[in-house]
Amino acid sequence: MPGGAVTGLATTSDINRVEAPVTWKAYLICAFASFGGIFFGYDSGYINGVLGSAAFYKQIEGPTAGSLTTSHTSLIVSILSAGTTPLLNAIAFLQY
Numbered sequence: 001m002p003g004g005a006v007t008g009l010a011t012t013s014d015i016n017r018v019e020a021p022v023t024w025k026a027y028l029i030c031a032f033a034s035f036g037g038i039f040f041g042y043d044s045g046y047i048n049g050v051l052g053s054a055a056f057y058k059q060i061e062g063p064t065a066g067s068l069t070t071s072h073t074s075l076i077v078s079i080l081s082a083g084t085t086p087l088l089n090a091i092a093f094l095q096y
Contacts (some may be wrong), residue, residue: 043080047076047077051076052071059064060072
């Protein structure tokens with residue numbers, strides 16, 4: 001550093017001096033965030049497999065179809081995304 005010496009990190013063994021101690025709440029928040037990422041990836045991967053399935057797109061488009069139309073693909077993915085929205089799930093849960 002210009003004009004001064006480089007100092008190392010200072011550590012302490014006094015838990016009361018730690019600014020952000022790792023607590024069970026921090027572990028819980030990290031676990032929920034991790035599961036959210038895992039479930040989002042699982043949903044995305046699953047819907048891609050379904051959209052590419054010949055049995056699925058022939059059921060939607062008809063027996064002679066070679067693939068889903070762009071409008072049907074976007075509608076199906078949008079409905080899946082809306083169904084996984086936490087707010088909509090909370091509203092649906094509160095009704096029962």
